[in-house]
Amino acid sequence: MPRLHEVGEGEVLRRLIAARGPWSGVVVGPGDDAAVLAPSAGHQLVATVDAFVEGRHFVAGLGTPGDHGARLAAASLSDLAAMAARPRWALLSMGLSPDHDLAALLAFQAGVRDALAPFGAGIVGGNLSAVEGAEWFDLTLLGEAPAGQAWTRAGTRPGDWIAVTGHPGRAGAGLRVARQITGAAGAPEWETLLASWLRPTPRVTLALALAGSVGTRAAIDISDGLALDLSRLCEASGVGATLEHWPPDPLLERAAAALGTTHDALRFGPSDDYELILALSHDRLEDLGRAAAAHGVPVAFVGRVTGEPGRISVDGAPLGPSGFDHFRS
Amino acid sequence: MPRLHEVGEGEVLRRLIAARGPWSGVVVGPGDDAAVLAPSAGHQLVATVDAFVEGRHFVAGLGTPGDHGARLAAASLSDLAAMAARPRWALLSMGLSPDHDLAALLAFQAGVRDALAPFGAGIVGGNLSAVEGAEWFDLTLLGEAPAGQAWTRAGTRPGDWIAVTGHPGRAGAGLRVARQITGAAGAPEWETLLASWLRPTPRVTLALALAGSVGTRAAIDISDGLALDLSRLCEASGVGATLEHWPPDPLLERAAAALGTTHDALRFGPSDDYELILALSHDRLEDLGRAAAAHGVPVAFVGRVTGEPGRISVDGAPLGPSGFDHFRS
Numbered sequence: 290m291p292r293l294h295e296v297g298e299g300e301v302l303r304r305l306i307a308a309r310g311p312w313s314g315v316v317v318g319p320g321d322d323a324a325v326l327a328p329s330a331g332h333q334l335v336a337t338v339d340a341f342v343e344g345r346h347f348v349a350g351l352g353t354p355g356d357h358g359a360r361l362a363a364a365s366l367s368d369l370a371a372m373a374a375r376p377r378w379a380l381l382s383m384g385l386s387p388d389h390d391l392a393a394l395l396a397f398q399a400g401v402r403d404a405l406a407p408f409g410a411g412i413v414g415g416n417l418s419a420v421e422g423a424e425w426f427d428l429t430l431l432g433e434a435p436a437g438q439a440w441t442r443a444g445t446r447p448g449d450w451i452a453v454t455g456h457p458g459r460a461g462a463g464l465r466v467a468r469q470i471t472g473a474a475g476a477p478e479w480e481t482l483l484a485s486w487l488r489p490t491p492r493v494t495l496a497l498a499l500a501g502s503v504g505t506r507a508a509i510d511i512s513d514g515l516a517l518d519l520s521r522l523c524e525a526s527g528v529g530a531t532l533e534h535w536p537p538d539p540l541l542e543r544a545a546a547a548l549g550t551t552h553d554a555l556r557f558g559p560s561d562d563y564e565l566i567l568a569l570s571h572d573r574l575e576d577l578g579r580a581a582a583a584h585g586v587p588v589a590f591v592g593r594v595t596g597e598p599g600r601i602s603v604d605g606a607p608l609g610p611s612g613f614d615h616f617r618s
Numbered sequence: 619m620p621r622l623h624e625v626g627e628g629e630v631l632r633r634l635i636a637a638r639g640p641w642s643g644v645v646v647g648p649g650d651d652a653a654v655l656a657p658s659a660g661h662q663l664v665a666t667v668d669a670f671v672e673g674r675h676f677v678a679g680l681g682t683p684g685d686h687g688a689r690l691a692a693a694s695l696s697d698l699a700a701m702a703a704r705p706r707w708a709l710l711s712m713g714l715s716p717d718h719d720l721a722a723l724l725a726f727q728a729g730v731r732d733a734l735a736p737f738g739a740g741i742v743g744g745n746l747s748a749v750e751g752a753e754w755f756d757l758t759l760l761g762e763a764p765a766g767q768a769w770t771r772a773g774t775r776p777g778d779w780i781a782v783t784g785h786p787g788r789a790g791a792g793l794r795v796a797r798q799i800t801g802a803a804g805a806p807e808w809e810t811l812l813a814s815w816l817r818p819t820p821r822v823t824l825a826l827a828l829a830g831s832v833g834t835r836a837a838i839d840i841s842d843g844l845a846l847d848l849s850r851l852c853e854a855s856g857v858g859a860t861l862e863h864w865p866p867d868p869l870l871e872r873a874a875a876a877l878g879t880t881h882d883a884l885r886f887g888p889s890d891d892y893e894l895i896l897a898l899s900h901d902r903l904e905d906l907g908r909a910a911a912a913h914g915v916p917v918a919f920v921g922r923v924t925g926e927p928g929r930i931s932v933d934g935a936p937l938g939p940s941g942f943d944h945f946r947s
Contacts, residue, residue, distance in 0.1 A: 316662055316768070317768065317770055320771075321701070321770050321771050321772075321854070322666065322697040322698075322700035322701055322771070322837075322839055323664045323665055323666035323697045323700070323703065323761070324664070324665045324666070325662050325663070325664050325763070325768045325770075326663040326664075326665060327765070328657045328662070328663050330659075333645055333654050333655060333657070334655040334656075334657050334663065334760075335652045335654050335655075336652055336653045336655060336709060336742065336743060337651065337653070337743065338709040338711045338743060338745045338756075338758060339711075340711050340745050340747045340756070342713060342748070342749055344750075345747070346747075368651040368652045369651075369652060371652070372646075372651055372654065374652065378665065380665060380666075380667045382667045382669050382711075384669060384671060384713075413665065414665060414666065415667060416756070418671050418674070418754070419674065420671055420751070420752055420754070421673075421752060422749070422751020422752050423749055423750060425749070425754065427667075427669070427756040429665075429667060429758040431663075431665070432652070434654070439645070439654045441650050441654075442649075442650050442651070508651075509651060510651055525650070
């Protein structure tokens, strides 16, 4: 396939737009000065943006362009899941090398498109820029929630339960294994861990199933690491948290041994899992259990909310925020 | 002021969010997983995204960080003006060097904020990424238009008049003068031309004044160059255009002489003017004249729409599209 500079911006845009597929609620789609969208009556708009930068959020040798596009979509979908919002419309802005392969670009966009499609969402606009250094992809995702029903990070109270979906820490561990252990990429023994990083499952369906329930008092997605994201939820709600008796994750134990670190450093440290932390009223735990079982989502009830603002402990020992800092890492 | 890596991502975010100022229609503002926004009943959402890349869309020596932020906002505001939409909410995603100065970043954001504020719009969310090469800023702007009233590029018919706001070509000429003529930046004789590039005035107020009128059949903003953007409007509407008797612009004549090019190459060629091309029903020209006078916007009626698809002529001579191509320039 040709490279972008061989085709020219106009034709690249035409190819991208032609491959975007159908959308719902779109009055004017890609190809005008802006997209015109028809919001649902009685709903509020929920908006988020996430960027993936080459070498940081995606690595050429690890996964296909389609995987990278799907991961970018997962990052934004996970933000909407944390607000219990239904994904609807996306804008994809890209900074690309003129030497970028057109087929690879179309594959990346298809990765985004196919990750959005199951939720009825689509790409309705975007922007192309040429860059000389690291390439980047910036996805704005718009969703909707019935007025007043979006979850936030604030609102949980002492005594509430803390639940997490999936297996926090696996994404970060998978990336470290792929980077630090020769031959890990492609090795069957590391496949599940690597897939946690490469092909995360944002918890949109579970969130929407719980959206009507009054039991969810606060939520956040794990995009930087469990400790850091839990501390953000606690800060927004003015509470603390105590985690107890959470069984170790065998995959993290194996990775910790191979990487020369600890299980808890992987579980609580930097990791873009795109899982959810939910704080729940203690009398509504069954709602989550039922919804999780119905949708096949692993859920662990890992602890309780406390009245000590900012204090988070694991089996009695204090836990510091230790997630990812873009400007220090 | 410290650099970003000295402060850390959390504190940078806190400083950015604290400086964002008030917004309207915001249920959950910056600092959660996503922003929650309250759309206006009976309106459609109008969404656009624009990126500014260091060295291409802004140059360190030319203008302040505040100017660069205001120009980025102008790019998106101009897209909404071309749709006759009222600007409301913006998401600012940034790829920054860890060495970026915090004061300069806050000044850039203030430039965006202050450019949005007169229209009642504000920054409600965003994202920070670290980059090693060229920095970039990506702005998603959401606006609203009464249902069914957004302008598009399609809909003009043979016999309609073509009007342009401002002085197309001046922005591109100003940038070329600043880059190619030693001492031009800061010289009084080039000040107006340079300001056209550095501090454009998106035509939001004029567009909103005309929004209710049935006379505007199609619109596009000039962000790549008059010839290219006019050809896009003609393509979307399936028409041609003939421009006639448009007096030369004395500032472009002077720039053409200094740059060794022609007046028309500057007027019709690559230029991010953020002006509007409007196609108007011939019996409603006075609406535009009155609105333009009321809001102090220069407007020229430069030609007519024809029934020859794709053919654009200036005083009888054919005009080829000659705007900006990101991947070939």
